[in-house]
Amino acid sequence: MKNSRHTKNPYYRSLTRKMISIIIIVSFTPLVLIGSIILSQFDKSYHVKTYAHLEALVQQHKQNIDTFLNEKLSDIKFFATNFGFEKLSDKFFLQQLLFRLQQEYGSVFVDLGLVNEDGLLITYAGPFKLEEAKYSEAEWFKKAIKKHYFISDVFLGLRGLPHFIITVKQYYEKKQYILRATIDFVAFNNLVENVRIGETGFAFILNRKGEFQTNLPLNIIPDKGLYMAFIKKAEQERTRKGVQIVENHNGFGKKRIYVADFLKNGEWLLVFQQDTAEVFAELHRAVYIAVFIILIGGLGIIIMAFFQSRRMVGRIAEADKEKEMMNQQVIETGKLASIGELASGIAHEINNPVAIMVEEAGWIQDLLEEEEFQKSDNLNEFEMATKQIQAQGQRCKEITHKLLSFARKTDARVSDVQINDMVNELVELSSQRAKYGNATIKTNLQKDLPLIKISESEMQQVFFNLINNAIDAINRKDGIIDISTQLQDNNIIITVADNGSGIPRDNLARIFDPFFTTKPVGKGTGLGLSICYGIIKKLGGEIDVKSVLDMGTVFTIRIPVFANK
Amino acid sequence: MALANLLLVDDEVPFVETMIKRLTKRDLNVVAAFSGHEALEQLEKHRNIEVVILDVKMPVMDGIETLYEIKKKHPLTEVIMLTGHATIETGIEGMKLGAFDYLMKPCDIEVLISKVEEAAAKKRKHDEKIIEARMKEIISRRV
Numbered sequence: 001m002k003n004s005r006h007t008k009n010p011y012y013r014s015l016t017r018k019m020i021s022i023i024i025i026v027s028f029t030p031l032v033l034i035g036s037i038i039l040s041q042f043d044k045s046y047h048v049k050t051y052a053h054l055e056a057l058v059q060q061h062k063q064n065i066d067t068f069l070n071e072k073l074s075d076i077k078f079f080a081t082n083f084g085f086e087k088l089s090d091k092f093f094l095q096q097l098l099f100r101l102q103q104e105y106g107s108v109f110v111d112l113g114l115v116n117e118d119g120l121l122i123t124y125a126g127p128f129k130l131e132e133a134k135y136s137e138a139e140w141f142k143k144a145i146k147k148h149y150f151i152s153d154v155f156l157g158l159r160g161l162p163h164f165i166i167t168v169k170q171y172y173e174k175k176q177y178i179l180r181a182t183i184d185f186v187a188f189n190n191l192v193e194n195v196r197i198g199e200t201g202f203a204f205i206l207n208r209k210g211e212f213q214t215n216l217p218l219n220i221i222p223d224k225g226l227y228m229a230f231i232k233k234a235e236q237e238r239t240r241k242g243v244q245i246v247e248n249h250n251g252f253g254k255k256r257i258y259v260a261d262f263l264k265n266g267e268w269l270l271v272f273q274q275d276t277a278e279v280f281a282e283l284h285r286a287v288y289i290a291v292f293i294i295l296i297g298g299l300g301i302i303i304m305a306f307f308q309s310r311r312m313v314g315r316i317a318e319a320d321k322e323k324e325m326m327n328q329q330v331i332e333t334g335k336l337a338s339i340g341e342l343a344s345g346i347a348h349e350i351n352n353p354v355a356i357m358v359e360e361a362g363w364i365q366d367l368l369e370e371e372e373f374q375k376s377d378n379l380n381e382f383e384m385a386t387k388q389i390q391a392q393g394q395r396c397k398e399i400t401h402k403l404l405s406f407a408r409k410t411d412a413r414v415s416d417v418q419i420n421d422m423v424n425e426l427v428e429l430s431s432q433r434a435k436y437g438n439a440t441i442k443t444n445l446q447k448d449l450p451l452i453k454i455s456e457s458e459m460q461q462v463f464f465n466l467i468n469n470a471i472d473a474i475n476r477k478d479g480i481i482d483i484s485t486q487l488q489d490n491n492i493i494i495t496v497a498d499n500g501s502g503i504p505r506d507n508l509a510r511i512f513d514p515f516f517t518t519k520p521v522g523k524g525t526g527l528g529l530s531i532c533y534g535i536i537k538k539l540g541g542e543i544d545v546k547s548v549l550d551m552g553t554v555f556t557i558r559i560p561v562f563a564n565k
Numbered sequence: 566m567a568l569a570n571l572l573l574v575d576d577e578v579p580f581v582e583t584m585i586k587r588l589t590k591r592d593l594n595v596v597a598a599f600s601g602h603e604a605l606e607q608l609e610k611h612r613n614i615e616v617v618i619l620d621v622k623m624p625v626m627d628g629i630e631t632l633y634e635i636k637k638k639h640p641l642t643e644v645i646m647l648t649g650h651a652t653i654e655t656g657i658e659g660m661k662l663g664a665f666d667y668l669m670k671p672c673d674i675e676v677l678i679s680k681v682e683e684a685a686a687k688k689r690k691h692d693e694k695i696i697e698a699r700m701k702e703i704i705s706r707r708v
Contacts, residue, residue, distance in 0.1 A: 352577050355671035359583040362674050366590050393671050401669075 009317070016313045023305035028298060035294050039287060046283045054259045054279075055243045058272050061195050061203060062263045068191060069151055069166075069264060072108070072183060075101065076168050077149060079112075080179040085172035088114050088179060094125035101181075110163060110182040117145065117176040126182065128159050140165060144178055151264060153207045154185060154214075161185070164213075189214045192270070198281075200256075201274030205263075206231075213268055223248075223256075223273075230260045231269060247276060343403035350400055358393035361386040403527065416451040417459060419485055419492055419559075426463045427483065430471070437471040439479035439498070446486040450561050458535045465528035466496040466555050472519065473500030473553060490561045491541075497554040503547040511545060567594035568678075569685035570613045574604040574631065575620040575647070587674055593681065601626030601634070608639055616665075616684045618677070621648040621655055629658055636663045641691055643684035647672070 079088070079097055087093050094112050101109040111126020119136025135141040138157070144150040144167040154164045162185040167178045192214040195203035202220070205213035210228050230244055243261045255276040263270050277284065365386045373379060427441045434441050470481045482497045503511060510516045512533040517526035536543040541559040571593050575581050578599060585595045596611055598604040601623060608614055617635060621628035632644055646659040646667035656667045665684040668677060 351670045352580065356577060356580045356583065358671035359580060359587065359674075363583050363587050366587055397669065397671060 012313050012317055015316070016309050019309035019312060020305045023309065024301060027301045027305070031294060031297060031301075035290055039290055042286060043283060046280065050279055051245055054245065054257070054272065054274075057195070057197075058203075058243055058259045058261050058270060061192070061272075062261045062270050065191055065205070065270065066263050068188070072105075072181065073149055073151065073166050073168075076166050076179055076181045080168040080170045085114075085170065085177055089123045091123050091125060094123050098125040106187070107184050108187040110184045113180045113182075115141065115167075115178040115180055117178075119145075122177070130158060133158055140167070141178075144180070145169065145176060153211065153267075164188070193217075195272060197274060198278045199275075200278050201272065203270060203272040206269045206271065208267060208269070223258075226258065227260075227269065227271060230258070230271070234262065234266075234269075347400035347403045350396065354393050354396045354400075358390050361389035361393070414453045414455050417454050417456050418449065418451055419459075419494065420445045420447075420449055422456070422459060423463065423483055423485065423494075426460065426467065430464075430467045433468075434471050434479075434481065437474055437479065438477050439471050439474045439481050441467070441481045441483065444482060444484035446484075449485060449487055449492060452492060452559060452561055454539055454559070455535075458538075462532045462535050462557070463496075465532050469528065470496060470498035470500065470553070473498055473502070475501050487561075492559045492561060494557040494559070495554055496557075497552060499552040502549040502551055502553055503545070504549060508545060508547060512543070568592045569681055570594045570596075570611070570615045571681060572596045572598060572604060572607055572611070572614045572617045574598045574601070574617060574623075574628075576600060576623045577620070588678070591674075591678060593678070600624070601628075601631035604631055605634055605638070608635065608642065614642060615688045616681050617642055617644045618647055618681070619644050619664075621646055621659075621667075629655070629662065632659060632662050632664055641688060641695075643688045645677075645680055645684055 083093070083097075094114065098109060098112045101112075111124065111128065111130075113121050113126070113130065114123040115121050115135055119134055119138065119141050121130055121133045121135065124130050124133075140150070140152040140155070143152070144165075147167075148169050150167045150169075152164045152167075154162050156162060163182050164185070165180050165182050167180040169176055169178050171177075192203050192205055195201075202217050203214075204216055206227055207213055208231055210224055210231070212222070216222060226246070226248060230246075233244070243259060246258045246260075247255060248258065249255050256273055257276050257279050259272045261270050262268065365383065367373065368379060368382055368386070373382075376382070423443060423445060427443055431441060467481065467483075471479075474481070476499075478499075480499050482495075484495050484497075486493050507516075507518060511529050513526075514530040515526035516530075533543055536557055536559070539559050541557060544556045544558075545553065546556070547553040568591070571588065573581055573584055573588070573595055574597075575584075576599055581597045581599065585597055588595045596607050596614065598607045602625070604617065604619070608617070619628050619631055619635075623631070626634075628646060628648075632646070635642060635644060640663070643665040644659075644663070646656070646664050648655055648667060648669055659667055665687065666680055668680060
């Protein structure tokens with residue numbers, strides 16, 4: 001009920017909304033800012049680190065391959081320069097050399113051959129039947145014969161198997177000849193094929209025409225255009241050194257990272273490629289975790305903001321309500337105080353004229369006692385009239401006295417009072433009056449109540465008012481007035497209950513208002529309960545009423561025990 | 566002989582006038598004053614006044630001030646305070662200053678008279694004791 005009230009009010013609704021948005025903005029902004037800054041820094045440094053790693057990887061393999069080629073070349077060079085044409089043209093000797101090489105390197109060297117300047121294979125040691133083969137038209141021979149040494153691209157040649165050859169040119173009797181060694185493609189290929197990282201990372205070698213010098217893994221479609229772009233770019237910049245790194249989308253929407261470097265004096269291009277998703281898997285995982293945390297945190301913030309704001313606004317609404325009630329009370333108290341002042345002013349002034357009237361009536365009475373008036377027919381009427389004047393004067397006095405009590409002009413000095421003693425005393429005093437009103441007063445008092453610091457005369461007034469009202473309310477033969485006291489959490493609770501006529505619902509809210517009375521004219525001033533209310537409030541206590549028509553009324557008074565300490 | 570010699574002090578003239586008539590009819594010897602100053606003058610003039618009925622609320626010099634002056638100059642005269650508003654504070658203040666009692670307006674004439682009689686009796690007893698003491702002094706001097 002408390003919630004529904006403040007959620008319905010547009011003021012509290014907009015307050016709730018404002019609080020929610022402020023909490024969310026204030027909490028989210030740093031979270032998102034810090035998150036994105038850290039992520040972007042992490043992304044940057046991770047890229048730098050990864051690039052450096054890939055660069056090193058490619059450079060290392062480039063070196064490995066270059067070393068491999070140079071090593072093989074220097075072996076052949078060594079044979080060519082040391083043994084000379086005569087020895088090398090001996091087939092048996094050549095076979096021995098091949099045997100030694102194979103002992104040293106395994107199956108890397110497939111065969112050795114000696115080719116004269118006409119391209120004719122003079123001597124051959126190896127598994128194929130190539131004797132007397134003519135290479136004069138072969139692509140490699142044309143190049144090899146022009147250079148001191150030469151390493152070819154991979155080709156099929158006469159044997160129909162992929163291989164490449166290393167040649168060294170020498171002179172014998174002013175004629176050129178070439179010592180040529182065939183390198184097993186599989187052995188060379190392993191050098192590159194072993195460069196495998198993760199699922200998608202692999203390396204391969206291209207020549208400058210874009211022809212593959214090594215095998216590609218199965219199910220890989222090469223991005224030839226891109227490789228050619230590398231080569232072209234390198235040519236444009238006239239550099240054949242240095243690692244190039246490119247991230248690019250291939251034709252299938254996948255982003256890949258390409259790392260390339262030239263080897264074999266710029267003739268071949270070593271390319272390493274890997275899917276970006278895999279390269280940066282760690283980074284992406286970190287991003288996902290961060291985003292997940294931000295989302296969960298954000299959700300938490302939103303939920304917290306929602307509930308916290310609602311709770312806060314609930315409290316504010318409650319505080320506002322309390323403030324409103326306090327204001328009401330202040331107004332009520334102010335009303336009572338001003339009425340009190342007015343009352344005391346009236347009381348001061350009214351008794352003098354009333355006293356004069358009463359005395360004048362008394363004087364008339366005195367005069368009526370004289371003989372001449374005794375014979376008057378209307379003597380009786382005169383006497384009745386003067387008595388009435390005196391009675392009404394007395395009534396005025398009572399009213400002003402009550403007004404003065406209301407203005408708290410009675411003895412307000414506090415002393416330690418035992419409520420039970422006071423109740424007993426007052427019950428005794430009221431019992432006669434109660435008897436005439438067909439009522440019995442019963443008490444139900446808790447023993448050993450603590451003393452409370454109150455004004456005895458004020459408290460008496462409260463009890464008198466309540467007891468008198470109860471007696472007046474009783475309209476049956478078996479009227480019972482029940483007075484009880486009890487101690488409850490440092491409060492003394494006093495109830496005065498009667499089984500009288502009860503108070504109509506409409507009047508209940510007004511019974512503590514000054515001058516409100518339902519008693520016949522002349523019977524009540526309408527100040528009794530108002531005075532009670534003022535006195536109990538002054539003590540920091542409360543007075544409350546519950547009533548059911550024709551069943552009875554219960555007045556409950558709560559007085560704090562330590563209120564005045 | 567009158568029941569008592571009385572000074573009635575009140576600024577309400579009709580009240581005083583009526584009271585004088587009623588009290589005189591009841592065998593009291595009453596003198597009136599309408600202010601505190603007048604009361605003191607009357608006391609100087611009529612040395613036989615035994616009891617003063619004094620209204621608390623009067624202009625210029627109020628009842629309490631007047632009481633103070635009366636008690637200073639005529640300590641043996643009994644004073645009954647009459648108030649429009651019977652508060653314990655004024656009552657106690659009056660009693661402290663030596664008032665015999667206090668009554669609230671309007672009061673029953675019979676109650677007022679009985680209070681006056683009590684006060685007068687006290688005053689006479691007091692006077693008697695003083696006379697006795699003086700007599701003793703004189704007698705002892707003679708002896």
